Amino acid sequence: MSSENSIVVVGAGVVGTATARTLQREGRRVTLVDSDEPGRATSFGNAGFIAIDHVLPLARPSTLKKIPQMLMDRNGPLTVHPPSLPKLLPWMARFALASASAAEVQKGVDSFGPLMAEANIAWKAEIQASGLGDLFRSQGMLYVYESEQAFLDGAEERALQKAKGTEFEIVDGNGARALAPGLCAHIVRGVYYGHGMHTINPYRVVATLAERFVEEGGTIVRGRVRGFARDGQRVTAVELTERSLPAEAVVIAAGRASGELTRLLGFNAPLVAERGYHVMLAPDNVRFTMPVSPSERGFFITPMQEGLRVAGTVELAAPHQPPSWHRADLLVRHLRDIFPGVGGAETSRWIGERPSLPDFRPAIGRAPRLANVYCGYGHQHVGLTLATATGRLIAKQMAGEALPEALAACDPGRFG
Ligand SMILES: Cc1cc2nc3c(=O)[nH]c(=O)nc-3n(C[C@H](O)[C@H](O)[C@H](O)COP(=O)(O)OP(=O)(O)OC[C@H]3O[C@@H](n4cnc5c(N)ncnc54)[C@H](O)[C@@H]3O)c2cc1C
Secondary structure, eight states, X not given: OOSSSEEXXXXXXXXXXHHHXXXXXXXXXXXXXXXXXXXXXXXXXXXXXXXXXXXXXXXXXXXHHTHHHHHHOTTSSEEEOGGGHHHHXXXXXXXXXXXXXXXXXXXXXXXXXXXXXXXXXXXXHHHHHHTOXXXXXXXXXXXXXXXXXXXXXXXXXXXXXXXXXXOOXXXXXXXXXXXXXXXXXXXXXXXXXXXXXXXXXXXXXHHHHHHHHHHTTOEEEEOOEEEEEEETTEEEEEEESSOEEEEEEEEEOOGGGHHHHHHHTTOOOOOEEEEEEEEEEXXXXXXXXXXXXXXXXXXXXXXXXXXXXXXXEEEEEOTTOOOOTHHHHHHHHHHHXXXXXXXXXXXXXXXXXXXXXXXXXXXXXXXXTOXXXXXXXXXXXXXXXXXXXXXXXXXXXXXXXXXXXXXXXXXXXXXX
8 A cells, every 4th residue: 555645534433533543553644534523423422331241242032022112112221213113124124134043143242252352452552552541440330130030131141251251240139239339229130340441431532532643643634525536446535525535545434324425335334323312410429430230221320520421222213313302311210210319410411323233243344345445333332342443453454464254244245
């Protein structure tokens, strides 16, 4: 590759920004493009947890079984934005096929192993390299259960985690309350991941990565990518509304909007927005320091720099639909049930779009039929976790190294 032109990374969320940092450290000239400031989209408001315990893909038979209930209950942990349903049906059909196929589920399991192993190493390295230590805490993580059945439902995932060497401790209700003071009396079980790490400010993580990127010679361009100039199988420039950026190579890391860009490049990324919400509350009576997740309700309670963040739930929606703010109200009601008396007045609320592919595996690596386009999108519930790993894997592939065989399951060309 010539070094005259930049590698253009499209999308300054946590995935694109972490990828730009990694490529820069490899001695590449890198330009990061976004229509907004870095870190203002989905990466702004997540729950902050580095979820390296996530080893079972969400596209699996047990999730599939919940779909009928999901379609009925607008207050459940999984729901569908009703007006979006017709547009979502093709994605849902693909999701059903992937979930019901033992071979596809196995591909997810096999690929998450190396991805999470890389994530663990990659975040530690990036925290060091970018001086992010003040934004991260190693306080562990606690899943809590309101029924014995829900705890038993997690047995499959825990068995897999154990087989992969993830350490955790199972505690009873009193053990959970000792770990997270203020937890309600009806919690019957907890699973504590002592090595769990979280950030106390996901937005500042991206903003700091972007600052370091610029300090060390990277260029950030504000603009919306609308097209690409091609010479055969090579992209030669990235076209913005008012200018063109000559490109040595391109990385598509535009979160949920990545599918709009891959269409222009002749391949398919069937992404939907799995919308999630957060509410920030004054940190009244918060006497725990780790993220706590009430498993049946599908959300996280994370002590953060600017207060207590209650974040999560899933609402499948077509792009550009108005928020369903009752989902944010629901999060606050859940918090009051699980931690009565914890958390004060609401200070802000937010909606974000998890970029999700129907098999719940990210797309990482070289684009199909193109010589110099690479992909890093589709990270659904674990984009913060996998951001630095994605950057390292893309950098390796650009340098001519082969990716681990199991990551063929994350090939961006798998949707045609
Ligand atoms: C409620 C909630 C809780 C979550 N909790 C966690 C968690 O605890 N741990 C975890 O690992 N993950 C979590 N996630 C998931 C995680 O936040 C996402 O997977 C991640 O932020 C996706 O990052 P991204 O960089 O791919 O996308 P984004 O952050 O959405 O960034 C994409 C960027 O691309 C830009 N862009 C798009 N199109 C164009 C274009 N045409 N031209 C120029 N720029 C463009 C956008 O402006 C945007 O800045 C959570 C998500 C939600 C919603």
